[in-house]
Amino acid sequence: xxxxxxxxxxxxxxNGVFGAIVCAVLLRLMAPTPLGTTRTILIGLGIAPFVVAWxxxxxxxxxxxxxxxxxxxxxxxxxxALGWVAGNGWSLLLDxxxxxPGLVKDRSFWPFLFFLAAMVFGAxxxxxxxxxxxxxxxxxxxxxxxxxxxMEVRYEKHHFDTATGFYYVGLHGFGFPLLFTWExxxxxxxxxxxxxxxxxxxxxxxxxxxxxxxSTVRRYDKWVAVWAAGAFTLTLGFLYLNTIYHVDPVRxxxxxxxxxxxxxxxxxxxxxxxxxxxILMGMHAFxxxxxxxxxxxxxxxxxxxxxxxxxFRLRQVAAVAMVFLIAGxxxxxxxxxxxxxxxxxxxxxx
Amino acid sequence: MLVPLGSILFSLLYFLVWMPVKxxxxxxxxxxxxIGSPLLKLLNGYLGxxxxxxxxxxxxxxxxxxxxxLFIRWRFLTPSLRGLLIFLSLAVIIIGGAGGxxxxxAMTLLPTLIGAVMIxxxxxxxxxxxxxxxxxxxxxxxxxxxxxxxxxxxxLAGRMALxxxxxxxxxxxxxxxxxxxxxxxxxxxxxxxxxxIGPADRVLVNxxxxxxxxxxxxxxxxxxxxxxxxxxxxxRPIFRGRTDDEVIxxxxxxxxxxxxxSDLDLSRYDVRFExxxxxxxxxxxxxxxxxxxxxxxxxxGH
Numbered sequence: 077x078x079x080x081x082x083x084x085x086x087x088x089x090x091n092g093v094f095g096a097i098v099c100a101v102l103l104r105l106m107a108p109t110p111l112g113t114t115r116t117i118l119i120g121l122g123i124a125p126f127v128v129a130w131x132x133x134x135x136x137x138x139x140x141x142x143x144x145x146x147x148x149x150x151x152x153x154x155x156x157a158l159g160w161v162a163g164n165g166w167s168l169l170l171d172x173x174x175x176x177p178g179l180v181k182d183r184s185f186w187p188f189l190f191f192l193a194a195m196v197f198g199a200x201x202x203x204x205x206x207x208x209x210x211x212x213x214x215x216x217x218x219x220x221x222x223x224x225x226x227m228e229v230r231y232e233k234h235h236f237d238t239a240t241g242f243y244y245v246g247l248h249g250f251g252f253p254l255l256f257t258w259e260x261x262x263x264x265x266x267x268x269x270x271x272x273x274x275x276x277x278x279x280x281x282x283x284x285x286x287x288x289x290x291s292t293v294r295r296y297d298k299w300v301a302v303w304a305a306g307a308f309t310l311t312l313g314f315l316y317l318n319t320i321y322h323v324d325p326v327r328x329x330x331x332x333x334x335x336x337x338x339x340x341x342x343x344x345x346x347x348x349x350x351x352x353x354x355i356l357m358g359m360h361a362f363x364x365x366x367x368x369x370x371x372x373x374x375x376x377x378x379x380x381x382x383x384x385x386x387x388f389r390l391r392q393v394a395a396v397a398m399v400f401l402i403a404g405x406x407x408x409x410x411x412x413x414x415x416x417x418x419x420x421x422x423x424x425x426x
Numbered sequence: 427m428l429v430p431l432g433s434i435l436f437s438l439l440y441f442l443v444w445m446p447v448k449x450x451x452x453x454x455x456x457x458x459x460x461i462g463s464p465l466l467k468l469l470n471g472y473l474g475x476x477x478x479x480x481x482x483x484x485x486x487x488x489x490x491x492x493x494x495x496l497f498i499r500w501r502f503l504t505p506s507l508r509g510l511l512i513f514l515s516l517a518v519i520i521i522g523g524a525g526g527x528x529x530x531x532a533m534t535l536l537p538t539l540i541g542a543v544m545i546x547x548x549x550x551x552x553x554x555x556x557x558x559x560x561x562x563x564x565x566x567x568x569x570x571x572x573x574x575x576x577x578x579x580x581x582l583a584g585r586m587a588l589x590x591x592x593x594x595x596x597x598x599x600x601x602x603x604x605x606x607x608x609x610x611x612x613x614x615x616x617x618x619x620x621x622x623i624g625p626a627d628r629v630l631v632n633x634x635x636x637x638x639x640x641x642x643x644x645x646x647x648x649x650x651x652x653x654x655x656x657x658x659x660x661x662r663p664i665f666r667g668r669t670d671d672e673v674i675x676x677x678x679x680x681x682x683x684x685x686x687x688s689d690l691d692l693s694r695y696d697v698r699f700e701x702x703x704x705x706x707x708x709x710x711x712x713x714x715x716x717x718x719x720x721x722x723x724x725x726x727g728h
Binding site for chain 2 (some may be wrong): 114145184201202205206208209211214215217218221233234236237238239240242243244245285286288290292293297298299300303306307308310311312313315316318319324327328331332335338339340342343367369370374377378381382383403416
């Protein structure tokens with residue numbers, strides 16, 4: 077199974093170009109915080125595809141039937157605006173990229189590189205030999221292609237396709253299905269279709285999740301980071317995380333990143349940290365219900381343990397809740413009010 | 427070195443003593459999720475974030491004593507550690523209570539807990555005055571204990587498959603592992619056409635969304651495990667409250683469906699559905715991966 081060039085184009089545009097733009101923006105904003113360059117870049121790479129999906133959700137919900145060229149123009153406009161906001165973040169990004177060759181002198185980097193190489197090897201085997209066959213992602217994919225056909229996102233009681241009889245049973249935010257829509261839109265430019273790019277997102281997010289764990293523990297001790305990455309990647313669950321096409325690696329990454337920012341917010345609740353924390357929680361909710369369920373508990377814990385004065389803390393929590401809703405949490409409010417009812421109904425577990 | 431040895435000992439107990447290799451009749455779903463007994467429901471379900479060793483490895487079990495130790499030392503903790511401790515405890519309760527039936531949810535905390543275990547052990551050994559070399563030796567042994575655990579997990583999966591009449595064939599064939607990644611039907615649309623299904627024929631699809639992803643044919647999405655199909659107004663039962671003859675009438679006359687697409691594995695999730703296929707339907711196609719296509723009897727009973 078060959079990977080078509082149009083899928084590589086989606087990878088280049090979304091993860092490469094847009095990923096770099098989001099990284100540059102975050103580097104500029106997060107520079108004064110203790111997050112550090114590596115983790116900022118990983119978070120930027122992780123949220124970039126979902127900034128695209130988030131924008132797509134808004135466009136397809138507000139302008140049903142929107143022509144594809146208008147979607148592209150909106151995306152290009154968003155990219156240009158963010159690229160301009162990035163300012164000196166670009167030079168910080170370039171400086172960091174230039175420092176990568178120096179890492180090879182660090183002996184503790186080699187075992188980690190070995191884990192990464194093993195993952196890349198496994199990923200290419202899987203992408204070549206495994207089409208989209210796993211149950212849940214086929215449902216996400218079918219719904220995503222329905223969004224593409226209709227160019228519309230609706231909040232309705234039953235996601236039922238009268239033409240085919242398909243019923244979308246998913247209760248989560250539309251973030252993941254919209255990746256299929258995005259791939260379909262971009263590959264449509266080449267009169268092509270398929271899902272190779274979305275499939276590649278499973279090993280991509282599994283890899284950056286390991287990298288996030290490694291870079292976080294590395295701040296404590298660079299060798300302990302290697303063994304932590306080893307203990308994680310050598311589990312059978314991680315093997316499945318890498319080889320079963322699913323939303324799980326995305327979920328794990330966004331949750332782990334939001335937990336990291338939650339810790340930072342408790343230590344140093346600057347506004348940029350709070351906003352990025354809220355965005356990560358929102359993005360997590362945008363891809364999965366668990367993000368919506370856990371976020372209020374995380375925010376409540378912040379309310380209890382933050383070190384700022386109570387009036388200021390309440391203002392911070394209100395702002396975090398607002399950004400969280402805008403970044404993805406609002407999906408569930410809409411879904412409860414106008415849509416499926418989310419968890420406020422009898423659920424059949426598959 | 428007691429910690430890595432403890433990990434391995436716990437894994438041996440878990441895989442060789444506690445985990446069953448064969449499902450009890452009618453309990454396939456619980457068995458596959460590893461929650462088929464009260465003990466397993468506690469370990470792999472409610473406390474799955476710590477003890478679902480099949481998928482999470484055996485390093486994460488040590489986060490339990492570490493979390494307890496942190497609670498004991500509560501007044502010495504920084505606000506951020508207190509917040510993390512409270513939130514992690516809440517997350518374990520929420521995930522275990524609501525999603526413990528599914529190992530994928532238990533994995534949510536895995537990177538965080540493994541990072542915490544490694545840092546906590548390293549810090550403890552540092553405070554105990556162990557040399558850097560010895561500290562790293564213990565942590566490497568801990569990571570390697572995960573390999574032993576994963577080997578035991580794969581061994582268990584193999585033994586479970588050997589006891590399963592459908593999975594057995596897949597396990598004992600000698601083809602390279604990567605050729606088994608593709609479990610989907612080959613050219614589904616062509617397969618359906620060659621079986622005589624017209625492009626406008628509606629097919630009852632038993633939990634195989636690949637039908638809707640790969641074809642534009644009309645279908646009726648159904649899951650036998652819960653006996654419900656999904657129509658424009660949501661879920662409705664097919665078998666519940668109906669005799670087999672009434673089910674046939676309901677499918678043909680009211681749901682306009684004469685064909686059933688399933689696979690050997692999924693059909694087992696409901697004994698009555700499986701029996702209905704055997705007793706009342708004609709198998710018109712089956713591929714080498716176990717996908718099945720049945721036809722309901724027509725007016726003349728064929």
